[in-house]
Amino acid sequence: MEAILKSALPILILVVEALVLLVVALLHVAYTTYAERKVIGHMQQRIGPNRVGPRGLLQPIADVLKLLTKEDIVPLGADRSLFYLAPLISLVAGATSLSVIPVWDKFVLANVNVGLLVILALSSLSSYGVILSGWASNSRYAFLGGLRASAQVISYEVAMALSLVGVMLMAGSMNLAEIVRAQTATPFKIYAIPQIVGFFVFMVSAIAETNRVPFDLPEAETELVAGYFVEYSGIRFGLFYLAEYFGMVVMSAVAVTCFLGGWAGPFEVPGIPFFWFLVKLYALLFFYIWVRATLPRYRYDQLMGLGWKILIPLSLANILVTGLLKLWV
């Protein structure tokens, strides 16, 4: 009996840890939507949600309840199984990426040696949800949205992966915790300074990867109505919404880990080891929101041009320079 318990205990701990992480992440996602509405509201000289709960703090919960109780409509000509599957793919892929991110020194759910690759793989997987939903909806707008998404994924995935190569070269590892430790050992403490080009390319392609303004072409409300999820309603729509914000959180977390020194900070905050991680994460999330309130949307071909003509050459040059420096310095 004891033997069984002993062998089951690590698994149990892992499950509990995963659950805690998931719940915390979900809360973050929910309140990112709230923060987005509030922040953009204030940027646009309006108030934002303030009706549900004190200062509108229960708004995300009300939103989820509303989405849960809404009718789930499947269009007639839709490919049902794919239609059901698509939002789940997006969400699961987004949520799983969280498991390899080191929140602080002692907390990584899955300390895999190829953490960066896992994240890249999962983030490209999540765009399959977008493409499949565009295909399965049997709607012209959704189809166009899916087409745009697939083209966008190809061009931005490459730039993003290349921008991370510089980090891998400098850290000499693909394990995210190792990367953080390697960063704190450098004179700058963060890679954002020596890898400034890589950081820039990563942030731009991260916005494109999460389909946010100014790269929200697959959904482009004013062009394709809502793009790939135009036919979704109720909780399935909610899942897509969730996936988008999960994507934001994950991408910001990756940026924090790879470029901004992860959990490390100028001084230790007693009792809250993940303090600096969260501060950096929130700063990046604010950046996302800020961009959304400021910039207009790119056109499809301009987006492609930006990806292939600017970001990819930039990140290639970055790799070259980093490699040469690594050789000689």
Add this chain to the structure above:
Amino acid sequence: MSEVVGKLKERFGGAVLAEEVSCGQQVVFIAREALPEVVHFLHEEMDFKHLADLCGVDYQGYKPKRPVSERFEVVYNLYSLSRRELLRLRVPVPEEDPWVPTVTPIFRVANWFERECYDLLGIRFEGHPDLRRLLMPEDWKGHPLRKDYPLEPEEEWPGYEKLREKARELSRFEWGGRRVRGGEHGA
């Protein structure tokens, strides 16, 4: 009589049926056969580059005296930017055979104006590249701006009954296991 009218008379003597001044605006009556040439002449040589408006008027039952007494008239308001001058062409169109040659090759803007005029008054524009109904549904019967078209028609548009039938059909559908009651129009 303005300079333009003089030139028009000199060039297209017989086609200028009459002329008058209404509220200070020069009006010329043109025979429909000569219309494209007249408009082309005005556009190219008299610098009337702006076709401000094109519309049809139904004069059935109009009491005051008119120089030409056909039922329809198509009215062209031309404006010259260089001379700041408005010229109105009125083209009488008989009731039995309502057609007017198109001016779309000269003024692109005339395309939709003519379609609208065809739609609402039933005047055909010969040579128009795409003469379809514009404002009314494609299967609409009658031309609403004609004076003999009633303001409130007795019979309704046949498509409307089809729409109602469809609505009834959908209202019988079971949404999520619950039967939606009613749905019969007015019932």
Add this chain to the structure above:
Amino acid sequence: MAPKVEIVQRQFGHPEWEEPFVVNMGPQHPSTHGVLRLYLELDGESVVRCDPRIGYLHRGLEKLSENLTYTQAMVLTDRLDYISSAANNVGYCLAVEKLMGLEVPRRARLLRTIVCEMARISSHLLWLATHALDIGAMTVFLYCFRDREWLLDIYEKICGARLTVSYARVGGVRLDFTQEIVDELYRFTEEFPGRITDYETLIDINRIWLKRTKGIAVVPPEKALNMGLTGPSLRGSGIPYDVRKFKPYDAYDEVEFEVPVGKNGDTYDRYRVRMEELRQANRIIRQCLDKLPETEGEPVIAEGAPDLLMPEKKKVPEAAPHPKRGFLIKGAEVPVVPPGEVYVSIEAPKGELGYYIVSDGSGKPWRVRVRAPSFVHISAIPEMIKGHMVADIIAVIGTLDVVLGECDR
């Protein structure tokens, strides 16, 4: 003879025919500004063919007007371009006044000019808001609406209505301004130029905005005129045709203002023209306000302006009342509005808004024809969209500033 118009239509049965990818943009679509429907044939993202289908808001305004008196029909003009209803009223009233030979008092003319320019500002603000939102800049939208709200509040103070104002009357205006309104307008004109600069800093130097608007839907000047574009859409191509300068009405001949024109005729130039027009409109309002005290105490409606219920024919007693029975002896009938026809156009915010009215001498118009700028502009969409992409369609719809209430009438 003139050249033939080339119509691109790949027919079914043609050897190169393949089934096109058809998208029906609208009538319910967030950025078609109402119920415009565009039938699009796409090749990937590029537009192969575009066919606007209108009529979803057709209310038969022209037919309805024929069955109402002149004064009653004016209310319908509010519903044309419901964003700048004050300007529509003025255009209609000008046409009827010209038919009737009415002379409008100077104060009324100044007041009309003010509300017209207010309509222009409010319309251009809405245009800027939606145009920017269509292209994706959502913050401009709310900034513009804040100021538009202010204008609508002033409208409410002037006449009680915010959107469909019906402020002008045949022969003048309905009510005089109170001092409170004048003060409020002074405050507005004082503050508004700064606000315009705000909007410009939001989008003017934004590289994405420039990329999305420069070189999009270029219209050369001759073509623009030939396609019937008017207003800012025409002036963006460099033709300084402005009805306020070419055929001054109301008080436009006594105020100073400039007519901004563009150079390249692309979406960006049309945007610049409209932004400049906002400044000029502000200037005109200011000048009119300064002139208002000169006309203090004048009536705001002309003598002999028609009542709401106009008779079919006015009966004029020829002789004195009947000596014994006391009633009037039946006199001769004189026309209420002299028979005739008139075409009057004004510079509405969207372009040249023309009214062609035929009168048969009775109290009801025989024919009211509205030359709506939006109607013409929508007909130009297929030409302007040629060779562009789906995302540019909304830029084109935005830059033409169409309102479907006016287009469908």
